[in-house]
Amino acid sequence: MIKKVGDTVIKPKHRASCHCGAVVLELDLPNGIVDPRHCDCSLCRRKGAVMASVPLSGIKIVQGENVLRLYQFNTLTAKHYFCSVCGIYTHHQRRSNPEQYGYNVGCLEGVNPFLIDNVPTNDGVNHPADRNDS
Numbered sequence: 001m002i003k004k005v006g007d008t009v010i011k012p013k014h015r016a017s018c019h020c021g022a023v024v025l026e027l028d029l030p031n032g033i034v035d036p037r038h039c040d041c042s043l044c045r046r047k048g049a050v051m052a053s054v055p056l057s058g059i060k061i062v063q064g065e066n067v068l069r070l071y072q073f074n075t076l077t078a079k080h081y082f083c084s085v086c087g088i089y090t091h092h093q094r095r096s097n098p099e100q101y102g103y104n105v106g107c108l109e110g111v112n113p114f115l116i117d118n119v120p121t122n123d124g125v126n127h128p129a130d131r132n133d134s
């Protein structure tokens with residue numbers, strides 16, 4: 001877990017927003033940024049975000065629920081949300097653990113995800129739940 005990125009201290013309730021500001025989330029991050037990683041599945045390799053985990057109860061949509069769009073593919077298990085105005089991915093409900101959201105660390109206020117060292121990459125190509133379509 002990561003409690004500080006550069007000069008930014010991660011607050012127990014930390015705000016996150018898309019680029020245009022239409023979507024604002026409040027994340028419960030009592031343990032800071034948990035398990036930041038990349039994924040190389042067919043979607044994540046295109047978006048390239050650093051993602052971290054919260055339980056489903058850990059994201060509250062403060063504003064912009066009406067502009068969030070849902071994208072699903074393949075098994076239609078995971079739910080990928082993005083801002084329909086600026087296109088930025090904000091969070092997704094996981095396929096590997098539907099009790100969790102992954103979220104875009106780059107959306108956290110004041111956080112530059114590129115200051116986090118040694119972010120590992122999930123083997124999303126060979127996802128255990130996957131059929132042969134990555």
Ligand SMILES: [Zn+2]
Pocket residue numbers: 018019020021022023083084085086087088
């Ligand atoms: Zn936006």
